[in-house]
Amino acid sequence: MTAEELIEEARKVVGEYKLSNADFSAGSVGAALLTAKGNVFTGINIEVACGIGFCAEHSAIAEMLKNRETQIEMIVATNSEFIIPPCGRCRELMFQIDSKNLNTKVYLSKEKYMTLDELLPNRWEPSI
Template structure:
């Protein structure tokens, strides 16, 4: 997977890390939409005058805008002999001047705004649009999800879920490891179910917080898990073990997962944590 960045403007000085953040936004969006290696996207930074010209020429709109996407979906031979073809998805053109104004108006930094516009542009390359209310809602939800997975935003309802996990962590039974873990899952209905780790002198009988929470949801007749929060009082991020990942994958590989410790917060989709999961469902 390749992101080729061109800076064709001079009005806005690129902050340190902006190109890396924007490239990561493009790569993560493509990965979440099922694209792997052998894909190339061009990300071009221009000024208001140039993006206005492009907007007028290709969309018939004579004004500057923040981002334009030009799909290609064409294959070309790989640069390395023997390598497979490269799929050129297209170009994303961002006006840094407009992005800077929007960042100031919305109260966040330029790197965040450009990352969001990059995600928006990639989704357009992949066929997402916002011509009607339903398509707008679908695209906006996808953008929010990806920004959260990039660590730039929180999941919708994340605060409530983390709070529930933190509260139940206090009930953890962990006399052997001394590590207390709380977990909370949210189902499609909006219901929240919690669990904490329950250790045992026979270590193999220990129950992880994530499976206890998932079991509570299933016992209540709700298997459509959509989000999971895991909270620990240790500095090290306590991500779900392999067994918990497999158990949760059974119900929804698209589950949004957030880990919270005093050291920080990380976010993933479950299928990112368990690639090539064991699955008996028919494809």
């Protein structure tokens, strides 16, 4: 799968998802990831009160985990126009799900990616 194809998969899930409160939103960001086994999983963000929402990457990772996979080859998040780099929480989640994800290609644009290792140089490690 190419980066463009993965970006297209992420954009397919971007949209307006009606929530009960007009101040809340979902789906303004979509994410898609490709696993080491070649499967694609997508997710959307949810923005609600009290900080209890989550990023699109978290949603895609949850879908991956439901299918008993942990290794991510590449991942991208986007709105309808722009690629959105993952926040620190998303980066840390990818690492803590599977340390092999340090090799994950994280797309920052159609043409540019960095590995998770490059984006997460001072990651959390358990104390010894």
